[in-house]
Amino acid sequence: MNNGIHMKNIVKEFGGHRILNGIEIKIEKGEIFGLLGPSGAGKTTLIKILTGQLTQTEGEAELLGTDTRRLTDREYSRIGMMLDNTGLYERLNCYDNLLLFARIYGLSGDKPQEALKMVGLWEAKGQTVQKLSKGMKQRLVLARAMINGPDILFLDEPTSGLDPANARGIHRLIQKQREKGTTVFLTTHNMEEAEKLCDNIALLCEGSIVEYGNPGEICRRYNHQNKICLSLKNGKQILLENDSNGAWQVYNCLKEGLVEAIHSTEPNLETVFMELTGRSFE
Amino acid sequence: MDGRKISAIFKKQLKDTMKNKTVLIQFIMFPLLVVIMDHSIKMEHMEEHFFVPLFATMYMGMAPLTSMASILAEEKEKNTLRVLFLSNVKPMEYLIGIGSYILLACMLGTGVFAVTGEYKGRELLEFLFIMLAGILISTLIGAAIGAWSKNEMSATSISVPVMMIFSFLPMIAMFNNTVKNISRLLWSGQINRFLNQLGTAGMDMETVCVLLANGAIVLFLFGMAYKKSGLA
Missing domain, CATH: 3.40.50.300 (P-loop containing nucleotide triphosphate hydrolases)
Structure with missing residues (x-):
């Protein structure tokens, strides 16, 4: 059934x-x-x-x-x-x-x-x-x-x-x-x-x-940037390529204790919706 | 038709009415009033239990009609009826559940009239039978108004004038011949006429025909209202 x-x-x-x-x-x-x-x-x-x-x-x-x-x-x-x-x-x-x-x-x-x-x-x-x-x-x-x-x-x-x-x-x-x-x-x-x-x-x-x-x-499908975003303890943000070079840079920042947070550049559903329809959700 | 669902609706309505003063007062007001009036007003040349047939007619034309219309319209307005139908309750099961509750409540009130009027034997049977018939017609009119209306306010705006016509016309007919002739065409007028001659003669053809014709018209109107909205 x-x-x-x-x-x-x-x-x-x-x-x-x-x-x-x-x-x-x-x-x-x-x-x-x-x-x-x-x-x-x-x-x-x-x-x-x-x-x-x-x-x-x-x-x-x-x-x-x-x-x-x-x-x-x-x-x-x-x-x-x-x-x-x-x-x-x-x-x-x-x-x-x-x-x-x-x-x-x-x-x-x-x-x-x-x-x-x-x-x-x-x-x-x-x-x-x-x-x-x-x-x-x-x-x-x-x-x-x-x-x-x-x-x-x-x-x-x-x-x-x-x-x-x-x-x-x-x-x-x-x-x-x-x-x-x-x-x-x-x-x-x-x-x-x-x-x-x-x-x-x-x-x-x-x-x-x-x-x-x-x-x-x-x-993930709409992650056109496909980058890694590092938020540093000094308040700055840096965008790194999602490849071996970027991974190396992430490693170095982590090693030096500079990193506050790591994000991807994936959009949320609202951004996807806006990209697809040109209008907001509200 | 599922008796379990009808019983569930009946029990729900019993509990709900206890907390719904607007509907509750419809069932209590006239029986209470007739007891007070019958015991407190005694005038020369006034028939014994003068108020009983008068108030019984008003009660029958008012309580079932307004309560049925108000319950149905409130359920539509607050979306509870839609939820019931989506939970497997058929419109007819709902109507029978609510209708049987109103019938029972009104027959309890009718009992008060019967006791006050000191009806016994054939008189009592005739009184209960004719009241039952009147309450059924009145409930059906209420159901038609409730089905037709979108919300409680529109139901009230229709049910008040309709109820006034059916309840008060037989009373006004005592003083005006034209109104008396019109009243004879209405079920409430015929029932009032019958109540005033309880035990003396049986039901004549005129009463039977008017009741059947009124019943058929009301059934047709309810069918139209039901077809239009399907209740929900």
Whole structure:
């Protein structure tokens, strides 16, 4: 059985306007895949197609081996979703929010407790959602998305608007899901997040994929300078060729104790995106 | 249709309503009011339990309609409905879960009216039956408004005038013949007429026809609203 996500030439048009243009992505089981792009690039539209909320104009998309236009209860019970809007019951407490979904999925009564402990919200189980901070709400939504032990987890901007500490907490939870073999499809416009978490990414701009692959490999591919940058203790920086001569110079500087830090000249994903599209990510 | 999911929605709504004063007050206000009025206002030539059929009609036209519309519209506005549907809940399972909760809550309120009106035997059965029919129609109108509306505010702006027409027209009909004739075409008017002659005569053809016709129109309107938005 295919546990991944396959998309072939996905096109989506709204009122004659093309939102997605020939998207081709293959995501294997247990992979964390990041769809990166600025606001309005088509990320949420693609998630909606993959989860059967929208139908593509052209092309084929498969989720867990099933055409996304024909998803059934069986597929829905194997996916978890953290959407752009939280969709929590504000007047209910954390526990009751999860209990509802445990009942819907026919899970055992201890699942909400397990899920709350997993996201570090067990102490706040009796707190109503309206009293939670944004970070706590995000963790609760993640707990809800994971309560049925999904094979595929869709996360739409999971750390949007969170402070670094809360974002790190969410990253840890996502990484734990990968360890369990869950396939994670996340959208983000946070490049660092993508570099840190994702096995593969796609850079999406105006509905088209402009680059696809492992984030590290993509950055190395666009390392046109291919140099070594030495930051010295006296505050100066020197660029050295990435060859035996450069290596010798690095050795000498290190020997003399002059080096503060050594960097490569690889661009980050944002720079790659700018190079490819001529526009920034924000 | 999955009973487990319907039960989960029902239990969720039970907990949620306890903390939702806007909806809670709909279920409590008229039963409480009828108890107070029935015990405190006694006037010469006034029929015994005068307020019971009057307030029962208002309750039936108001509580199920506004609560159903408000619950549905709030769930749409806050995206919780979309999350439910993406978690394998079918629109019909959701509607039955919420609808059965409203039906139960309103029938509890109906019990208060029945006790206050001291209905017994055939009278009691007729009262419960006609209230059940009215609550069902009213719930369906609420569902149609909720399905049609994008958010709670637009649901309120539709449900308040609709609810006023169905709840107050039978009362105004007591003082005006033209309104009385219009009221006879409405399910709430017929139910009020029936409540005022409980136990004396059975349900006549006029009442049956108006209830069926109103039910069919409401079902059609709900179908249209559902087709337009699919609830979510």
